[in-house]
């Protein structure tokens with residue numbers, strides 16, 4: 265017996281079907297609301313509004329659960345590697361050994377970026393923020409790969425996935441090379457995907473380079489933890505841009521821009537800058553906790569709070585443990601980590617944070633590891649984008665294959681009623 269929701273407005277009752285998901289989430293289908301009642305709903309920030317059904321990621325904010333295609337994030341972070349998880353998220357199943365090897369080799373076919381793209385990156389000042397450069401370069405990829413992918417053609421879609429995974433990693437690292445004034449590196453097809461990230465970022469023509477396996481393993485885990493997160497701000501952006509049938513590169517470029525914001529992916533950079541400021545000012549956590557609670561102070565405890573998680577962000581728990589392990593293995597003693605732990609401990613017993621269910625999120629500890637791995641702060645959100653790429657691709661692909669309608673929300677107008685034009689001499 266399917267559920268029905270009833271709404272009463274101006275004495276009239278309206279019934280709407282109810283959708284129940286595979287994890288018993290309940291959604292009221294208001295598709296006919298305006299046709300039937302003339303009314304729309306209002307939900308700034310979409311805190312209570314579902315934009316789609318999806319089979320990719322499930323998260324339960326109250327229980328602190330995160331699963332990609334039904335697999336627990338704890339298992340995937342512990343037992344899989346990033347390309348394996350990317351394959352799972354994009355194609356729906358964990359790959360066989362043969363499929364994974366094929367996927368890695370097929371990505372290698374597309375890791376050469378057109379040399380003319382270097383003219384574009386040359387146009388940026390060294391001081392340009394890497395996220396702005398990355399968004400521009402991603403959009404520019406369309407100019408060199410203008411073929412519109414037929415999403416219903418499995419082979420074409422697979423090639424577009426491999427091309428995006430291959431080229432995005434290269435141009436993401438070029439943003440760092442540009443900032444440092446280094447020559448741009450090429451993907452090395454003899455190395456793995458995450459190992460190539462380190463090669464692309466840090467190899468110099470003046471001598472041999474090999475990345476520390478501890479660093480590669482830590483990055484692999486971090487990329488997995490960032491790989492998807494259902495309808496977050498940047499993923500919703502990728503979906504809505506793609507819903508106009510804009511191409512995959514253009515949609516991902518928009519997602520990069522949305523991720524850049526300090527309330528979203530830009531928080532990992534903001535957390536490190538906040539922790540460094542606290543450290544510089546003598547490590548007085550109480551002062552910053554007071555600022556975070558002061559309504560007249562715009563300061564927020566960056567890396568804390570989440571739209572969905574009203575319990576611990578399971579990714580933060582894993583990253584916090586990894587931070588301890590990586591810093592210990594690398595012999596890094598970073599006072600910033602101690603300040604982060606002090607802040608967390610203080611917030612977890614402070615009524616302001618407890619009553620608002622504000623816990624550390626994925627961005628709170630990730631920057632500490634990135635810093636220990638030698639990644640500069642300005643590149644932290646680019647790291648988030650590299651991890652989130654499979655999720656953006658998968659969500660765009662699902663939206664297009666499901667032939668979802670163009671995204672076009674309604675509004676309630678609160679401006680002037682009709683008024684006569686006022687000639688210049690009467691203004």
Ligand code: SDX
Nearest residue numbers: 493496527528529531556564565566567568569570571620
């Ligand atoms: C990511 O959506 C995703 O899934 C995102 C993400 C992903 O994987 O894609 O998980 C990645 O973006 C993580 C979030 C990173 N951002 C930050 O760490 C920035 C700091 N956090 C906040 O700005 C905030 O918590 C948000 C943006 C994350 C969530 O904002 P909401 O859901 O709109 O909540 P809100 O702003 O309405 O806050 C509710 C209350 C308010 O106080 P009251 O008005 O009720 O008195 O909590 C307060 C807020 O002032 N609050 C904070 C706070 N976060 C919320 N107060 C101090 N410090 C904070 N960090």
